[in-house]
Amino acid sequence: MSNTLKQHSTEPIQDKEFLSAYKRLPEKSAATIRFFDRGEYFSLHGSDAVFAAREFFKTNNVIKIWKSDNNELETCYVKNNNFEIFLKDLLLVKQYRVEIWKKSNKSGEWTMINHGSPGNLSQFEDILYSGEESPSSSPITDPGLLAIQINTEDNINKLNCGFVDKTSRSFLVCTIAYKDNFTDLESLLIHLGPKECLIPASGGNRDFYTKLDKVLVRNNILVTERKKSDFNADNECSELNTLIKTKNEQNVANFVELKDKNSVGCLNALIKYLELLQDPNNEKNFKIISYNLNNYLKLDSGAFRSLNLLPNRAEQNSNKTHSVYGVLNRCCTMQGQRLLTQWIKQPLVDIHKIEERQNLVEILVNDSELRQNLVENYLKKMPDFQRIEWRFLKNKANLQDCYKIYCAVNNLPSLFECLLNHEGERAHLIKEMFINPLNAIIMDFKKFQVMIESTLDLDQIKNHLFLVKSSYKPELEELREKLDRVEEKIESLADKVSRDLGLSGIKLESNAQSGYYFRVPRKDDKVVSSSKEYTVIETRKDGIKFQNAKLQDLNEDFIRIKDSYEQEQKGVVDDIIKISCGYLDALQNLNNLVSELDIYVSFSLVALSSQAEYIRPKLHPMGTGILKLKEARHPCLELQEGINFIPNDCEFIKDEKTFCIITGPNMGGKSTYIRQIGVLVLMAQIGSFVPASSAELSIVDCILARIGANDCQNKGVSTFMAEMLETSFILKTATSNSLVIIDELGRGTSTYDGFGLAWAISDYLVKKVKCFTLFATHFHELTALSEELKTVYNSHVSAMTTDDSLTLLYKVKPGVCDQSFGIHVARLANFPEHVIEYAKEKAKYLEDYCPILPNEEENAQDHSKKYKYKQETDEIINQLFQKIEKIDKNSFSDEEYIQKVQELIHSEAKIVDNPYFKALISRL
Numbered sequence: 001m002s003n004t005l006k007q008h009s010t011e012p013i014q015d016k017e018f019l020s021a022y023k024r025l026p027e028k029s030a031a032t033i034r035f036f037d038r039g040e041y042f043s044l045h046g047s048d049a050v051f052a053a054r055e056f057f058k059t060n061n062v063i064k065i066w067k068s069d070n071n072e073l074e075t076c077y078v079k080n081n082n083f084e085i086f087l088k089d090l091l092l093v094k095q096y097r098v099e100i101w102k103k104s105n106k107s108g109e110w111t112m113i114n115h116g117s118p119g120n121l122s123q124f125e126d127i128l129y130s131g132e133e134s135p136s137s138s139p140i141t142d143p144g145l146l147a148i149q150i151n152t153e154d155n156i157n158k159l160n161c162g163f164v165d166k167t168s169r170s171f172l173v174c175t176i177a178y179k180d181n182f183t184d185l186e187s188l189l190i191h192l193g194p195k196e197c198l199i200p201a202s203g204g205n206r207d208f209y210t211k212l213d214k215v216l217v218r219n220n221i222l223v224t225e226r227k228k229s230d231f232n233a234d235n236e237c238s239e240l241n242t243l244i245k246t247k248n249e250q251n252v253a254n255f256v257e258l259k260d261k262n263s264v265g266c267l268n269a270l271i272k273y274l275e276l277l278q279d280p281n282n283e284k285n286f287k288i289i290s291y292n293l294n295n296y297l298k299l300d301s302g303a304f305r306s307l308n309l310l311p312n313r314a315e316q317n318s319n320k321t322h323s324v325y326g327v328l329n330r331c332c333t334m335q336g337q338r339l340l341t342q343w344i345k346q347p348l349v350d351i352h353k354i355e356e357r358q359n360l361v362e363i364l365v366n367d368s369e370l371r372q373n374l375v376e377n378y379l380k381k382m383p384d385f386q387r388i389e390w391r392f393l394k395n396k397a398n399l400q401d402c403y404k405i406y407c408a409v410n411n412l413p414s415l416f417e418c419l420l421n422h423e424g425e426r427a428h429l430i431k432e433m434f435i436n437p438l439n440a441i442i443m444d445f446k447k448f449q450v451m452i453e454s455t456l457d458l459d460q461i462k463n464h465l466f467l468v469k470s471s472y473k474p475e476l477e478e479l480r481e482k483l484d485r486v487e488e489k490i491e492s493l494a495d496k497v498s499r500d501l502g503l504s505g506i507k508l509e510s511n512a513q514s515g516y517y518f519r520v521p522r523k524d525d526k527v528v529s530s531s532k533e534y535t536v537i538e539t540r541k542d543g544i545k546f547q548n549a550k551l552q553d554l555n556e557d558f559i560r561i562k563d564s565y566e567q568e569q570k571g572v573v574d575d576i577i578k579i580s581c582g583y584l585d586a587l588q589n590l591n592n593l594v595s596e597l598d599i600y601v602s603f604s605l606v607a608l609s610s611q612a613e614y615i616r617p618k619l620h621p622m623g624t625g626i627l628k629l630k631e632a633r634h635p636c637l638e639l640q641e642g643i644n645f646i647p648n649d650c651e652f653i654k655d656e657k658t659f660c661i662i663t664g665p666n667m668g669g670k671s672t673y674i675r676q677i678g679v680l681v682l683m684a685q686i687g688s689f690v691p692a693s694s695a696e697l698s699i700v701d702c703i704l705a706r707i708g709a710n711d712c713q714n715k716g717v718s719t720f721m722a723e724m725l726e727t728s729f730i731l732k733t734a735t736s737n738s739l740v741i742i743d744e745l746g747r748g749t750s751t752y753d754g755f756g757l758a759w760a761i762s763d764y765l766v767k768k769v770k771c772f773t774l775f776a777t778h779f780h781e782l783t784a785l786s787e788e789l790k791t792v793y794n795s796h797v798s799a800m801t802t803d804d805s806l807t808l809l810y811k812v813k814p815g816v817c818d819q820s821f822g823i824h825v826a827r828l829a830n831f832p833e834h835v836i837e838y839a840k841e842k843a844k845y846l847e848d849y850c851p852i853l854p855n856e857e858e859n860a861q862d863h864s865k866k867y868k869y870k871q872e873t874d875e876i877i878n879q880l881f882q883k884i885e886k887i888d889k890n891s892f893s894d895e896e897y898i899q900k901v902q903e904l905i906h907s908e909a910k911i912v913d914n915p916y917f918k919a920l921i922s923r924l
């Protein structure tokens with residue numbers, strides 16, 4: 001993107017006076033970028049200029065130095081047409097705050113005229129939502145804003161969370177009991193996906209807020225501190241009473257959702273920050289929802305990232321093979337796409353609700369006529385209702401918006417019939433979910449249709465004119481006659497041009513930009529361009545558009561009269577729009593219905609269009625402990641070009657097979673395999689069919705993942721510790737109903753640390769948590785766990801070797817992997833033979849699980865001793881891990897925490913005189 005940006009061609013003049021004004025500006029945080037509006041362009045200064053140069057222009061050449069007296073100031077200019085790209089990137093991708101400053105004509109002082117942040121886009125909506133969104137791009141939606149405060153009740157800390165989603169105009173409240181970790185909060189962050197969070201700036205519990213801050217930053221959320229008093233709640237809930245829609249003038253203070261006044265405080269902070277009371281359109285327009293975390297499958301940030309659920313915002317139009325959203329999105333409407341994003345973030349856990357979704361997908365899979373009809377005749381024709389609604393609420397709506405609603409509503413009776421024609425055995429479900437609500441919506445819009453038909457001049461719409469019927473007012477009648485006369489003249493001009501040019505195929509057309517014009521096929525190009533009288537305005541495949549002076553004059557007359565017409569009809573238009581606003585609730589119902597229908601159709605299309613099979617998974621209630629997949633495939637990877645995807649099975653059974661260790665050569669498909677199981681479980685709990693030949697699974701309560709060692713965000717924390725921190729999150733959150741995915745635990749640290757950690761964690765998950773776990777590892781020693789614990793089983797990704805080739809087969813097979821691959825690869829790479837022989841010898845130790853004993857002689861001589869050491873060590877690591885678990889990591893900084901853990905490990909070492917263990921801790 002930024003490569004296309006160019007520096008301002010003519011150098012703006014240095015504003016010397018500005019330097020002292022700039023110094024007087026209030027301080028700002030590094031996450032706030034200030035633009036100074038200078039008419040034709042914006043300027044950025046100081047660290048902001050350096051930031052823009054680095055991040056956008058990718059060159060320091062754009063930085064100019066403004067000088068005055070002894071002062072210097074880095075400056076960088078941004079042209080107005082680049083500003084939009086900057087702004088989008090700052091607010092939507094990089095998640096910065098933005099301020100726009102302008103010099104007042106009166107006082108000559110610089111003042112802030114606009115500001116925005118990732119959770120507060122309202123002042124920039126015009127720019128951010130400009131341009132038509134194409135159905136292939138992800139729709140831009142307001143990400144919502146979160147506010148959190150901590151409170152203590154009966155010695156229990158709790159997090160009060162308030163959230164506002166301006167797109168659906170809803171407030172959410174959620175209270176989370178805080179014991180010793182933020183696991184539930186992290187799940188809430190993933191479910192809601194805010195980009196910014198408000199927290200009180202001062203007051204008690206600072207330590208706690210510091211920890212909260214870290215969690216928010218780790219989840220890529222911009223933290224904004226607000227005055228403590230913004231979080232105050234009045235008993236009357238007066239601000240919420242203004243905004244929330246109630247039946248019979250009820251007082252919202254009596255709502256159960258708002259019983260906890262600290263939640264009201266959070267909502268008040270949001271209302272103030274977003275200035276919701278400033279806009280009268282918000283009055284009585286919001287709803288309140290109490291959010292229950294347990295209604296949804298919990299995901300940790302590791303799972304969210306590693307399962308590639310949503311496309312990266314920076315690559316909005318990203319390839320569909322990059323994310324689960326990309327695969328599942330065959331939606332025809334923007335509202336469908338928005339809801340799909342939400343469904344993916346919030347998979348369900350209620351088996352009845354999931355099966356209901358599956359039933360609807362199945363109906364559409366089996367009824368091809370209904371499916372095609374819905375796509376071609378209805379969904380593809382639906383406008384983006386949320387966008388239209390937004391235009392109404394921002395007082396930007398016009399007759400064209402009313403007409404768009406009218407067209408969609410006109411099509412509803414036929415959609416109703418289409419759905420009614422379905423005769424399958426689950427037709428009652430279609431009736432309940434769509435036909436009945438649709439009927440109610442049709443009834444709601446009856447009067448709207450009558451209003452539009454009696455006020456709008458529907459005959460003129462083909463000419464792209466949205467006018468009130470002339471019969472509405474005598475003044476309009478008069479202007480209509482004038483317009484008709486000009487139109488007659490234009491038509492006779494068209495006949496004349498046709499005769500003059502000797503062309504019979506001349507068409508008279510009009511559009512909003514050019515007014516009336518003539519069009520002839522491309523073959524007549526020469527006839528038109530050879531005559532000086534005509535000006536070609538556009539050349540396209542379907543013909544040449546042209547005008548002559550006479551037509552241009554008539555166009556001007558036409559536009560002048562049309563403008564007067566529009567002026568005259570203004571009062572009527574205002575009334576139509578005002579009345580239309582009364583239909584926004586019905587429009588929201590229609591929006592919800594269409595978006596759901598769109599997703600079900602999309603899921604059915606995904607299931608049918610795949611080259612290999614997609615099936616409806618058979619679900620079992622949570623706790624029944626089954627996960628059986630046959631010939632499962634990764635939905636994204638199998639779509640990538642040039643891949644012949646190898647399907648694989650997976651089986652977990654409660655108390656029998658719960659822990660699967662996967663070994664195998666590098667690039668052999670381990671990560672792909674374990675991730676695909678996670679993705680399929682998630683898809684199943686969204687209600688989608690899954691890429692497999694058979695699937696049977698018990699509902700899981702969480703999918704948790706610890707993947708890769710190189711994405712450590714806690715700078716300054718060793719990889720080992722980062723893994724510990726993340727893994728302890730899993731250990732605290734997982735239950736016997738969870739699915740845990742662990743990849744490469746211990747990579748990037750020494751074998752000793754890594755193996756010890758991997759062993760202890762595995763042991764804990766198998767014995768204590770008893771969840772289903774997929775554990776991909778390079779530690780072959782870990783496969784010995786299956787000898788000790790009966791629910792552990794080994795699998796490996798297979799490969800085929802000959803003397804001069806290594807073929808990765810990607811087939812997951814039972815048992816431990818053949819360990820000679822590395823050596824085989826070495827031979828392929830022409831390593832000297834004696835090196836290979838030595839490597840083989842060493843590999844022998846691996847097979848005996850003894851690479852971590854420090855003394856090779858001892859190793860080789862006394863096997864029984866070796867195993868004794870190992871068993872003792874396992875026990876120590878286990879106990880150690882439990883002790884580490886008991887340290888409340890939130891009470892310490894990361895450095896202190898590492899220190900504590902290290903002390904603990906070394907104190908254990910004093911007690912135990914075990915060579916294996918000594919070797920292990922000597923690496924810490």
Ligand SMILES: Nc1ncnc2c1ncn2[C@@H]1O[C@H](COP(=O)(O)OP(=O)(O)OP(=O)(O)O)[C@@H](O)[C@H]1O
Pocket residue numbers: 643644645646647664665666667668669670671672673797810811
């Ligand atoms: N089942 C499969 N069928 C076909 N190709 C596959 C399959 N699984 C993986 N691959 C291919 O192999 C590549 C590597 O897979 P993956 O990253 O899962 O291997 P890995 O064993 O985890 O590697 P490493 O141990 O080096 O991390 C994938 O990017 C994909 O191109």
